Amino acid sequence: MEATHKTIGPLPSVDQLIQQTRHLPIPRRLRKRLIQEQLQQWRDQQTLPAKGDISSLVEQGLCRFDQMRLRCVVNATGIVLHTNLGRAPLPLDLNSAIFQSLGYNNLELDLSTGKRGKRGLWVEKALATICQSPSSTVVNNCAAALMLILMAARRDAQSEVILSRGELVQIGGGFRIPEILESAGIRLREVGTTNHTTLEDYRRAIGDHTVMILKVHQSNFAMTGFVASPPLKALADLAREHDCPLVFDLGSGALVDTKEHFDIDREITPAEAIHQGVDLVCFSGDKLMGGPQAGIIAGNTTHINHLKQHPMFRALRIDKVTLGVLEQVAEHHLVSQDDPEHPETPSLPAYGGLSITMEVLEARTQCILESIGGNLNGVEQVDLSGGVGGGTMPTTALPSLGLGITSPDQPADRIADFFRNQPTPIIGHVSQKTFYLNLRTVLPEQDSLLIAALKAWKSHSGH
Ligand SMILES: *Cc1c(COP(=O)(O)O)cnc(C)c1O
Numbered sequence: 001m002e003a004t005h006k007t008i009g010p011l012p013s014v015d016q017l018i019q020q021t022r023h024l025p026i027p028r029r030l031r032k033r034l035i036q037e038q039l040q041q042w043r044d045q046q047t048l049p050a051k052g053d054i055s056s057l058v059e060q061g062l063c064r065f066d067q068m069r070l071r072c073v074v075n076a077t078g079i080v081l082h083t084n085l086g087r088a089p090l091p092l093d094l095n096s097a098i099f100q101s102l103g104y105n106n107l108e109l110d111l112s113t114g115k116r117g118k119r120g121l122w123v124e125k126a127l128a129t130i131c132q133s134p135s136s137t138v139v140n141n142c143a144a145a146l147m148l149i150l151m152a153a154r155r156d157a158q159s160e161v162i163l164s165r166g167e168l169v170q171i172g173g174g175f176r177i178p179e180i181l182e183s184a185g186i187r188l189r190e191v192g193t194t195n196h197t198t199l200e201d202y203r204r205a206i207g208d209h210t211v212m213i214l215k216v217h218q219s220n221f222a223m224t225g226f227v228a229s230p231p232l233k234a235l236a237d238l239a240r241e242h243d244c245p246l247v248f249d250l251g252s253g254a255l256v257d258t259k260e261h262f263d264i265d266r267e268i269t270p271a272e273a274i275h276q277g278v279d280l281v282c283f284s285g286d287k288l289m290g291g292p293q294a295g296i297i298a299g300n301t302t303h304i305n306h307l308k309q310h311p312m313f314r315a316l317r318i319d320k321v322t323l324g325v326l327e328q329v330a331e332h333h334l335v336s337q338d339d340p341e342h343p344e345t346p347s348l349p350a351y352g353g354l355s356i357t358m359e360v361l362e363a364r365t366q367c368i369l370e371s372i373g374g375n376l377n378g379v380e381q382v383d384l385s386g387g388v389g390g391g392t393m394p395t396t397a398l399p400s401l402g403l404g405i406t407s408p409d410q411p412a413d414r415i416a417d418f419f420r421n422q423p424t425p426i427i428g429h430v431s432q433k434t435f436y437l438n439l440r441t442v443l444p445e446q447d448s449l450l451i452a453a454l455k456a457w458k459s460h461s462g463h
Contacts, residue, residue, distance in 0.1 A: 005049060014032060014036055017054075017058050024059070024066065026062055038057075073085060074443075075443075076427060076438050078387065078398070079386060080388055081287055081350065081389040087293070088290045088349075088350040098328060105320060107323070120323055123323060124138070126327070126334060127296055127330055129334060131298035131299075132275070135301040136296065136297060136299075137308055138297070139313070140317070142253075142296075143175055146180060149297065153212045160187040160209045161181055161189065161211060162189045163215075166195060166229060169216055172391055186211070187209070199230035211244070212245050214248075231276075232278065246277065247278070247281075247282075248273050248280070252390065252393070254269055254288040258288070261351070262345075265393055280297060280299035280300060281299055282296065283295075294326055349443060353440055356440055361439050365401050365402065365439055368450055368451055368454070369381065376454070381404075382403065384400040384402045384440075386399075386440040405435045405436070405437070406433055406434050412430040415457075416435050424446075426453050
């Protein structure tokens with residue numbers, strides 16, 4: 001068997017390697033540090049990879065490092081809100097007010113009085129209008145929103161939050177509801193069972209130390225069969241009776257009727273939850289809202305004001321970049337509802353991936369195939385299915401179309417590598433021997449990138 005490592009010999013100097021890699025777009029000091037770390041690692045291990053000379057190994061390592069910079073990729077996975085790919089794609093209008101306001105702006109200046117102003121008042125009013133709630137505010141993300149709500153509710157070490165056992169969930173990496181409660185210094189009072197929780201279960205649990213009834217959307221999994229939980233309205237009435245706030249972590253936060261607009265499962269909207277009597281809702285800005293990372297909180301004015309006075313609010317606030325994008329996304333939502341009888345789908349890129357029709361997908365796929373000269377061996381149109389993603393609607397499949405690419409002499413992972421290494425990386429998915437490009441999530445203006453990559457593949461694979 002060929003050895004993959006060889007014993008270390010004399011290594012070139014750091015200065016020499018810095019010189020040899022000066023064509024790379026990495027600032028010198030950063031390059032120096034990376035080179036020093038690499039040389040140190042080889043010295044510690046007393047071995048070198050057997051393949052390639054030292055300069056080219058160093059250069060490869062630097063190039064791999066540079067790939068970690070934030071850059072544009074083509075989402076050909078079919079997953080609309082892909083957490084690895086930045087969740088909701090944002091509207092990219094370079095002439096928009098956001099880009100003009102990145103320098104000095106009126107973030108905390110009241111232009112009508114010239115005095116100090118409060119950040120985010122416009123977006124708070126806009127979000128409250130969208131959620132049909134008395135008040136609203138925004139923090140860093142939905143995890144931060146929930147954390148803030150819990151910390152602000154805590155009275156003392158005995159403070160308890162009531163939560164159904166069916167909602168003791170984990171959302172993505174490291175976000176587990178029981179651990180969040182614990183770190184907020186709040187006791188968890190579990191009620192009901194995994195699949196069945198009744199109003200009576202909640203009623204029996206309410207006591208002197210109860211500071212909140214919490215509901216958490218089971219975003220990323222689904223339960224079927226013998227499943228029950230009390231109607232939200234009944235739970236809200238119970239909470240009111242005991243003067244205890246009801247908080248609903250909605251997670252994905254569908255602001256539009258997802259059945260009507262996209263013909264997919266219906267999610268409760270923040271406005272509906274508030275109408276049913278929930279005191280506070282929170283949801284992510286970058287899931288079904290189609291905006292930037294943010295945690296939106298809406299509901300009762302007293303509660304919202306209380307949150308805004310908590311010291312943690314300052315630590316969790318959003319910056320001017322997020323604020324600018326969020327204002328624009330909120331505006332899209334409001335404008336789309338100008339005629340309440342005929343609400344339109346907000347013109348946001350995330351909704352393009354949800355609302356695109358099979359006819360359009362078919363036409364685009366055909367157009368791509370024609371542009372590459374048709375009939376390419378090992379590239380063919382295939383029926384695919386996509387998903388909403390972002391830990392939302394796990395059972396919803398979105399029918400889709402795209403291309404399946406196979407090669408007689410290369411495994412599908414190699415094909416995936418080839419597409420991922422294009423000037424604009426193209427991210428698809430591999431299943432068995434085929435690499436798939438799912439058109440549903442490819443932004444229409446990026447079809448030309450797919451065409452260029454497919455042509456490159458054609459000459460690379462020699463078909
Ligand atoms: C996604 C999700 C969160 C976390 O939202 P982030 O904005 O990513 O912090 C919290 N709760 C629920 C129910 C979620 O689905």
